């Protein structure tokens with residue numbers, strides 16, 4: 001069942017700082033060219049991302065690789081950063097990874113995404129992992145990312161130090177682009193001599209758009225998720241584009257037009273607030289996707305991830321009463337009636353007799369609705385997205401939706417969604433400082 005998107009709370013005059021109907025319609029019209037472009041790239045295959053939702057012939061291979069790797073494993077460690085990690089984390093959360101109160105209680109294998117590089121974390125991990133029953137997946141499209149190379153090199157050293165050198169080819173798996181055109185791939189050069197097998201990274205799909213490739217689906221399959229259903233959900237988001245629906249009936253076009261029309265009216269920060277623990281990583285993934293794809297040539301809007309209801313006790317004050325520079329997307333899930341129910345005796349004891357008979361989900365549902373309405377009543381434009389439930393299909397749909405929305409927004413802004421030239425300068429400087437650092 002597809003999600004329901006509404007921009008009722010994002011339009012003026014209903015919401016005082018919403019977008020006027022004519023301004024929205026004009027921007028929405030401009031998305032038609034982007035939709036044509038997407039259909040063209042789907043037809044000629046030049047944007048492989050668009051063929052993934054319908055692709056099924058690679059799923060068995062991913063599932064088998066996941067089974068082989070995870071057999072007998074207590075722990076699976078994912079090495080890789082940014083787009084090589086966040087998609088996997090987002091899907092893994094569906095299986096309980098990094099869900100408060102649940103993540104640590106998951107059945108083995110335990111999964112560790114070493115996305116950020118931190119000397120203490122990595123040293124502790126290697127010191128405490130049962131190395132003989134741990135598996136490592138090193139993911140890097142380019143094969144040249146410093147963080148991932150360093151992580152992989154120290155894992156090799158740890159395995160060797162533990163007398164496991166002969167088993168490296170069994171304990172470690174690589175995922176990177178094939179070598180071509182004489183271009184160096186440091187990750188392959190490092191791992192292949194130890195017999196580490198490699199899965200191929202799709203050369204036409206960039207990191208932050210790779211969640212529907214083996215980059216995201218391998219960790220999902222390790223955790224037993226239905227990866228075919230994730231692709232099917234993604235197909236639902238793409239369908240209205242391929243079916244040549246008018247832009248007003250393409251949720252990604254509506255979302256992109258809304259963001260850009262509001263940006264022109266000073267709403268240069270975009271908040272994605274999700275009311276479900278299993279969508280927390282999605283908000284982080286979205287922040288990277290939106291920021292790295294659109295922040296170019298002085299353009300773009302600043303994404304912020306938020307989680308409900310907890311961030312009502314953190315950021316909401318600022319959202320409602322702080323600078324008037326934000327648009328909001330509030331994602332809610334059918335929560336009413338779900339979860340443990342409050343007994344009347346305890347409701348009375350804690351001084352909240354109205355809690356009697358209500359479930360935790362009842363409160364979360366009420367809060368999500370109240371937040372969207374309070375923002376709107378205070379003049380803040382809000383787009384709402386409602387899901388029946390968080391599962392493989394709905395998450396696949398959301399992921400594809402936001403990737404399409406980002407690409408369409410890039411077209412409206414006139415920037416290239418697929419590069420990230422500004423981060424190169426810092427990388428070069430960091431390497432210079434590293435060389436100068438004392439041993």
Ligand code: PA5
Nearest residue numbers: 082083084140141142145207208
């Ligand atoms: O989205 C992107 O392109 C980046 O965030 C990359 O995923 C990140 O820099 C890691 O790159 P690589 O996969 O080449 O190691």
